[in-house]
Amino acid sequence: MEFETQYISPDIKLSLFSGKCFKTEVMFEHHILVWFISGETKIIQAEASYIFNAGDIFLIPRNQLATVINYPKDGQPHKAVAMHLTTEKLKEFYSRHKAVGKVQPLQKVYRFTRHPLLESCLASLIPYFDLGESLPADLAHIKIEEAISILRAIDKSVDGLLANFAEPGKINLADFMEHHYMFNMTLDRFGYLTGRSLATFRRDFKKVYNTTPQKWLTEKRLKLAHYQIAENKRKPNDVYLEAGFENLSHFSYAFKNLFGYPPNGLLQK
Known part of the structure; x- marks a missing residue:
């Protein structure tokens, strides 16, 4: 099988692609935090493009058009852990934490290349994938909140994205x-x-x-x-x-x- 996805909770998954190239056009319903384990990904947006390799960590905003092209690299498959930061969970989080700075719909892809705190948070999920076991719901909630807290600690502007819950309005x-x-x-x-x-x-x-x-x-x-x-x-x-x-x-x-x-x-x- 060229493409395989393994979930340990509804919002946390491991994707594995071993084919030559996989391309998709996406507009994610929720923000997605990705930890890249192996392979290469190219993300193309209207105003910028990004290339990510093993060890990179990045956040893709919701409701933004992007072309995503995944490749194996150096004999290794394309492999990544993805965590969905849903609007429901973010609203619940920000009901208890005050957003810092201006809340606005920021459109960039956030890059957190090889950040030890984020990598430690996401790497702690790997044993569950290896064992093929689901993450208990309360532990999944804790891990997602941990990831949000780390993002806010290392990038003060990220609240502008995560705490913004507006839907697209009529534009030009x-x-x-x-x-x-x-x-x-x-x-x-x-x-x-x-x-x-x-x-x-x-x-x-x-x-x-x-x-x-x-x-x-x-x-x-x-x-x-x-x-x-x-x-x-x-x-x-x-x-x-x-x-x-x-x-x-x-x-x-x-x-x-x-x-x-x-x-x-x-x-x-």
């Missing part, structure tokens, strides 16, 4: 789409993140761009890939995933259909 559609078109998400998701129902999203999109979302998204992604290949001399095989396509053959077909020549043709010019 054009601004959002210009920054997030490369994410291969459903139109429902795009609508949700812009504060719209699917029907309202389609209607507003037509007013702004005078075309359908599907056609506009495909052309924008292909033009992004064209730029990466032509100007940055990247190979099509290294570009198509980041440009929002699921497989190389579909990307190559759509590319040739729009530009009149295959993506490899750019490398020969």
Whole structure:
């Protein structure tokens, strides 16, 4: 089996991937704290991209579009422990602890590379995975609260993210789409993140761009890939995933259909 997930509680899991490459477009419902054990992960957001390796610890905010590409590395599978910091648990935590600083929807991925306190907290979960046993509910609650407390101790700005419980409101559609078109998400998701129902999203999109979302998204992604290949001399095989396509053959077909020549043709010019 190339991909395996083991849960020791509903909010704590160990993922293992041994294939060549696993790519997914995500918008997490809850914040996720990840401890990277082996392999490599590339996370691409609208304004930044990140590469994580063995030993790295990072926090991915909820309700943020991201492309996640996982690879094995150095003969080791992609292996990571993930802890979901749910809104329910955070609300309960902050009912007892006052948030420090301004509470606002911060969008960055927080990096806590090889921090000994966090690593110790997450490493203490490994025996339960090794034994294949569930973590008692009260102990799982304690470990999640321990992780939250450590995050707050080592990064004073993290309350701005963790204590913010607002849902996405209606925002400027054009601004959002210009920054997030490369994410291969459903139109429902795009609508949700812009504060719209699917029907309202389609209607507003037509007013702004005078075309359908599907056609506009495909052309924008292909033009992004064209730029990466032509100007940055990247190979099509290294570009198509980041440009929002699921497989190389579909990307190559759509590319040739729009530009009149295959993506490899750019490398020969």
